[in-house]
Amino acid sequence: MRALILLVGGLFTSLVFAIPATDLDSTTRGEISERIAPIGSICVTGEECASAAGIAAVSTSSGPRSGDAIYGQFCTVCHAIGLLDAPKKDDSVAWQAAEKKAGGFSSLLSNAISGIRSMPAKGTCMDCTDEEISTTIEYMSGLKP
Numbered sequence: 001m002r003a004l005i006l007l008v009g010g011l012f013t014s015l016v017f018a019i020p021a022t023d024l025d026s027t028t029r030g031e032i033s034e035r036i037a038p039i040g041s042i043c044v045t046g047e048e049c050a051s052a053a054g055i056a057a058v059s060t061s062s063g064p065r066s067g068d069a070i071y072g073q074f075c076t077v078c079h080a081i082g083l084l085d086a087p088k089k090d091d092s093v094a095w096q097a098a099e100k101k102a103g104g105f106s107s108l109l110s111n112a113i114s115g116i117r118s119m120p121a122k123g124t125c126m127d128c129t130d131e132e133i134s135t136t137i138e139y140m141s142g143l144k145p
């Protein structure tokens with residue numbers, strides 16, 4: 001009886017391991033690389049299919065982003081409506097007062113980088129460079145460095 005169980009068990013085990021093994025054996029190199037290809041290379045109907053298009057899109061997005069783009073993504077949530085008393089975009093009176101209080105544009109910039117009172121560090125744009133924060137302040141305040 002025990003021998004029978006062992007025999008059946010052994011058969012079962014070899015079957016289980018045999019299936020994926022034969023599957024792999026019959027797979028060609030091409031099929032494997034197709035299976036492990038990055039998901040990003042899948043084409044979408046109506047869009048350009050060449051991966052070169054993706055590379056071009058990536059390379060144009062490197063380099064400093066515009067103040068407009070950063071403002072729209074990170075700063076607008078507070079600076080559009082003056083949330084928590086944030087100086088509003090294009091409110092030159094409020095921005096000039098903030099600049100005066102800080103003691104010049106460079107202090108305003110360093111306050112924005114390190115955060116001040118309810119203003120979070122870098123306005124939550126953690127991957128922004130100092131230059132990008134500066135450009136964004138210019139964009140929303142009209143102040144010049």
Ligand code: HEC
Binds near residue numbers: 071087122
């Ligand atoms: C969570 C809300 C919030 C976000 C997001 C935010 N800010 Fe602010 N910001 C504030 C508040 C509130 C103040 C006013 C702080 C004070 O003077 O008490 C402020 C003030 C500032 C000041 C003036 C600093 C000073 O010295 O008076 C600058 C410059 C500034 N923000 C830049 C930015 C930039 C650039 C972004 C986006 C990258 C941004 N902020 C995103 C809330 C925010």
